[in-house]
Amino acid sequence: xxxxxxxxxxxxxxxxxxxxxxxxxxxxxxxxxxxxxxxxxxxxxxxxxxxxxxxxxxxxxxxxxxxxxxxxxxxxxxxxxxxxxxxxxxxxxxxxxxxxxxxxxxxxxxxxx
Amino acid sequence: xxxxxxxxxxxxxxxxxxxxxxxxxxxxxxxxxxxxxxxxxxxxxxxxxxxxxxxxxxxxxxxxxxxxxxxxxxxxxxxxxxxxxxxxxxxxxxxxxxxxxxxxxxxxxx
Numbered sequence: 001x002x003x004x005x006x007x008x009x010x011x012x013x014x015x016x017x018x019x020x021x022x023x024x025x026x027x028x029x030x031x032x033x034x035x036x037x038x039x040x041x042x043x044x045x046x047x048x049x050x051x052x053x054x055x056x057x058x059x060x061x062x063x064x065x066x067x068x069x070x071x072x073x074x075x076x077x078x079x080x081x082x083x084x085x086x087x088x089x090x091x092x093x094x095x096x097x098x099x100x101x102x103x104x105x106x107x108x109x110x111x112x113x
Numbered sequence: 114x115x116x117x118x119x120x121x122x123x124x125x126x127x128x129x130x131x132x133x134x135x136x137x138x139x140x141x142x143x144x145x146x147x148x149x150x151x152x153x154x155x156x157x158x159x160x161x162x163x164x165x166x167x168x169x170x171x172x173x174x175x176x177x178x179x180x181x182x183x184x185x186x187x188x189x190x191x192x193x194x195x196x197x198x199x200x201x202x203x204x205x206x207x208x209x210x211x212x213x214x215x216x217x218x219x220x221x222x223x
Contacts, residue, residue: 031209042200042215043156050209059115059212090155100146100163100204102211104155 002027004105006091012111013081021076021108023091031094032074033058033102034066036087043090049074081112115139117214119201124220125191133186133217135201143204145177145184146211151197159186159199188219196221 004025013019025032033048035058045058047066055066063085065077074093078085088109092102117137125131135145144163148156160168162177162184174187188195202213 033209033211035213040215043202043213045211045213048209056210058210092156094209100144100161101158102146102148102156102209104157106155 002103004091004093004103006089006105006108008108009106010109012113014113015082016080019078019081019110021078021089021091021110023074023076023105024072025074025091025093025103026072027093027095027103028071029093029103030071030096031102032068033092033094034064034074034076035090035092036060036085037090037107038087046076046089081110083112086110086112115203115205115212117201117203117212119199119214119217121215122218122220124222126222127191127193129191130187130189131191131219133188133199133201133219135184135186135214137182137184137201137203137214139203139205139212141205142179142182143206145175146202146204147173147175147186148200148202148213149197150200150216156200191221193221193223195219 034046035043049055049068091105094102119135146161147159150156160175177184198216200216
């Protein structure tokens with residue numbers, strides 16, 4: 001089944017404790033992105049990647065890091081999480097040939113205390 | 114900067130037609146997408162317009178006017194399952210560079 005998976009789905013952590021949210025897609029897509037969704041603010045792009053080793057900042061990159069060492073994986077790293085990073089996070093992927101349809105993962109709900 | 118405006122809420126009755134508008138101001142423009150998101154779920158793709166005009170997919174249609182920086186999503190023969198949030202999004206670079214609007218919550222009533 002073609003899908004984007006994220007882990008963990010739910011995470012409660014404390015300020016300053018480094019964490020990684022994994023994202024993996026099995027569709028051989030070139031493009032991958034991370035978004036955060038907050039009430040009243042819609043989805044905001046954090047980082048995106050056009051292919052292996054090619055990443056760029058989205059609209060809200062501060063406090064986040066990403067890497068794209070393999071085509072299928074695009075982890076999101078919070079080196080020192082803060083409460084204002086409490087949010088719902090979505091990973092998405094899309095294909096160079098697939099028009100502009102982005103396929104979203106199920107989401108990761110992160111709470112930083 | 115980038116900004117997309119769409120109404121925050123719309124209510125319509127089952128079987129009716131509803132139009133959700135989106136106006137945008139972005140530093141680049143390659144196309145306008147629409148996504149649907151049910152409560153607790155992930156966004157799912159509905160449509161994409163790169164050129165002016167109307168694109169139809171079943172009960173859903175999407176329109177774009179690049180000269181007016183404006184688009185809309187038209188939902189016909191509304192069903193209860195169409196109750197969801199709808200987001201417009203502008204491609205400002207590659208297919209991966211997307212800026213979303215804040216979403217329109219559609220409530221379909223009997």
